[in-house]
Amino acid sequence: MRRLLLLAPLLLFSVGCGVVQSSGDKATDAAREVARNAGEKLYGQRPRTAEEVGRSASGIDGVEVMRVTGTSTHDGDGIDVIVRTSGSAYNQWRDPQEVTVRRCFAIQVSPKSEWREDPRDVDCPDGTPLTFAPPPEPPRLPYEELRAKLPRVPEDGQADEAEVRRTLAALDLDPGIRSEVKADQGQVGVLLSVKGNGFDPQDCLLARVGPGTTEVWVPSRIQRMPGEGGCTIANAMDPMPAPH
Numbered sequence: 001m002r003r004l005l006l007l008a009p010l011l012l013f014s015v016g017c018g019v020v021q022s023s024g025d026k027a028t029d030a031a032r033e034v035a036r037n038a039g040e041k042l043y044g045q046r047p048r049t050a051e052e053v054g055r056s057a058s059g060i061d062g063v064e065v066m067r068v069t070g071t072s073t074h075d076g077d078g079i080d081v082i083v084r085t086s087g088s089a090y091n092q093w094r095d096p097q098e099v100t101v102r103r104c105f106a107i108q109v110s111p112k113s114e115w116r117e118d119p120r121d122v123d124c125p126d127g128t129p130l131t132f133a134p135p136p137e138p139p140r141l142p143y144e145e146l147r148a149k150l151p152r153v154p155e156d157g158q159a160d161e162a163e164v165r166r167t168l169a170a171l172d173l174d175p176g177i178r179s180e181v182k183a184d185q186g187q188v189g190v191l192l193s194v195k196g197n198g199f200d201p202q203d204c205l206l207a208r209v210g211p212g213t214t215e216v217w218v219p220s221r222i223q224r225m226p227g228e229g230g231c232t233i234a235n236a237m238d239p240m241p242a243p244h
Contacts, residue, residue: 023091023099030087034062035105035119038083042109046199047072053079053109055132062086064129066104078110084124138194139174141205146171146192147216155212159188164209180233186211189236196226204231208239 038060042053054068063083070079082104090098105119149167153159161183168179168190180191187210196202201224207216222243223230230240 023089024101026089026091027087027099027101028103030089031085031101031103032087032105032119032121034085034087035083035103035107036116038063038085039107039109039113039119040116042081042107043113043115044199045111046197047074048079048109050079051132052135053081054130055135057081057083057107058130058132065132066125066127066129068130073110078108078112081107081109082122082125083107083119084129138203139176141177141192141194141203141218142171142173143205143216143218146190146205146207147214150190150207150209150214150216152214153209153211157211158186159183159209159211161188164188164190182233182237184237187237189233191231191233191236193231196231198226201225202231206231206236206239208236 038057041060042057048056049072050068050070053073054065057063057068058065062085064085065081066084067082068079070076073079084102084104086100086102088098088100090096102124104122104124106122107119108117146167149170151160151163151167161181165181168181173179173192176194178191178193178195180193182189187208190207190209191204192207193202193204201221204224205216205218207214217239219230219235219240220243222228223235223240229235
């Protein structure tokens with residue numbers, strides 16, 4: 001009987017060890033969670049190129065981008081990104097020393113991707129992590145220059161569309177800046193805009209020249225969202241009320 005009592009704790013210990021997760025497994029789970037969080041940050045419906053996705057992934061803490069395949073998020077199966085992450089863990093019963101692992105996972109970025117989708121375990125590609133050049137800076141809209149050079153019209157006068165167009169031509173605008181001019185009822189409206197991506201606020205500059213007034217302004221962020229009409233020549237001619 002005494003022998004059985006002595007064996008009981010050993011049997012319980014042995015059974016318990018059988019279900020306790022090893023440090024390596026826990027560290028791998030931690031590495032997978034880093035990749036899952038990266039997938040969450042890359043998730044979205046906005047169209048992006050492979051370079052844009054890779055650049056975004058490389059900027060996430062704890063993530064190394066090892067491979068990017070595909071052309072764009074909205075082409076075929078989208079973009080497949082292989083990332084390398086690390087995780088650490090220890091189990092005081094089985095592994096008294098902390099274990100750190102580096103693992104690779106594949107993240108799919110496309111409109112079909114699911115929120116918090118589990119990344120796939122994959123073999124790490126050979127070679128060093130990919131690097132990406134910073135994105136090109138969008139052309140700067142000439143707010144100060146436009147405000148300084150637009151004509152001032154007397155209160156009993158009338159804005160001259162040709163003069164406003166000459167002012168814009170003299171600014172030597174960047175080719176990436178689109179300009180639009182419209183005259184109506186003695187005033188002239190101006191729109192300068194940079195092409196947007198259809199999801200984020202668009203960069204634009206509005207101006208209006210009329211009797212006794214010359215204004216230059218940037219619409220609010222809400223008005224510059226796609227579909228809100230802030231970056232239009234109509235908003236320059238008849239400004240929308242400020243959002244509350």
